[in-house]
Amino acid sequence: DGGITQSPKYLFRKEGQNVTLSCEQNLNHDAMYWYRQDPGQGLRLIYYSQIVNDFQKGDIAEGYSVSREKKESFPLTVTSAQKNPTAFYLCASSIDLGVGAQEAFFGQGTRLTVV
Amino acid sequence: GDSVTQMEGPVTLSEEAFLTINCTYTATGYPSLFWYVQYPGEGLQLLLKATKADDKGSNKGFEATYRKETTSFHLEKGSVQVSDSAVYFCALSEGDSNYQLIWGAGTKLIIKP
Numbered sequence: 545d546g547g548i549t550q551s552p553k554y555l556f557r558k559e560g561q562n563v564t565l566s567c568e569q570n571l572n573h574d575a576m577y578w579y580r581q582d583p584g585q586g587l588r589l590i591y592y593s594q595i596v597n598d599f600q601k602g603d604i605a606e607g608y609s610v611s612r613e614k615k616e617s618f619p620l621t622v623t624s625a626q627k628n629p630t631a632f633y634l635c636a637s638s639i640d641l642g643v644g645a646q647e648a649f650f651g652q653g654t655r656l657t658v659v
Numbered sequence: 660g661d662s663v664t665q666m667e668g669p670v671t672l673s674e675e676a677f678l679t680i681n682c683t684y685t686a687t688g689y690p691s692l693f694w695y696v697q698y699p700g701e702g703l704q705l706l707l708k709a710t711k712a713d714d715k716g717s718n719k720g721f722e723a724t725y726r727k728e729t730t731s732f733h734l735e736k737g738s739v740q741v742s743d744s745a746v747y748f749c750a751l752s753e754g755d756s757n758y759q760l761i762w763g764a765g766t767k768l769i770i771k772p
Contacts, residue, residue, distance in 0.1 A: 548702075550702075575758050576696035583745065584767075585764075585765075586748070586763065586765045587762045587765075589749070589759065592758060592759065594758050595745040602759075603668075607682075625691055631713070633691055633702070634702055636702075637758070638758070641691055641710060641752075643689075643691060643710050643711070644689075644753055644754025645690060645691035645710065645751075645752035645753055645754070646752045646758055646759075646760060647691070647693070647703070647708065647752070648695075648703075648705075648750075649691075650695075650703040650704070651702050652701055652702045653700075653702045654702065655700075
């Protein structure tokens with residue numbers, strides 16, 4: 545089945561440690577995204593990538609880093625510089641609808657808790 | 660810039676009631692419009708979409724019509740079920756948004772039996 549796989553579903557880390565969240569897609573989509581979601585809140589864009597070896601900062605990139613070495617993979621590292629990293633992280637990819645618009649497909653999310 | 664405004668939640672209804680969740684947008688061009696649904700602890704799923712004015716998207720009993728004259732894409736369902744309880748997000752995408760989707764804040768829907 546085609547889709548987006550995020551792992552792990554739950555992640556616990558100690559304060560001050562870097563942690564990497566995995567996101568893999570087999571949909572052959574060019575564009576991929578990372579969003580952060582806090583309880584009762586909407587989506588905030590962290591980073592996005594339109595093609596391999598290229599990515600752009602979103603609205604809340606500080607304290608995060610990404611790489612896009614393969615089309616299928618877009619890992620997110622939450623660094624110790626991120627002041628409040630506990631949140632639900634969502635990875636997405638998108639397909640071009642051919643009218644200048646993108647339709648997004650989401651993974652199941654990773655809930656990160658920093659203690 | 661582009662933006663999406665949704666009605667604030669939570670919206671609480673009884674089972675079999677009629678549902679409307681309002682969504683309005685501002686855009687520089689001719690966006691495609693989407694409704695996504697998020698069940699607790701899960702990612703978002705596409706519920707329906709419309710890519711041009713007057714298109715109606717529909718799925719699982721939900722409908723929304725792309726109204727360019729009122730810049731709206733309101734979500735409706737004739738008879739809701741407890742299983743429809745979730746958070747609903749309205750979103751738009753267009754060529755001018757540089758691959759980004761613009762999201763509404765989400766509306767939490769609670770259906771009571």
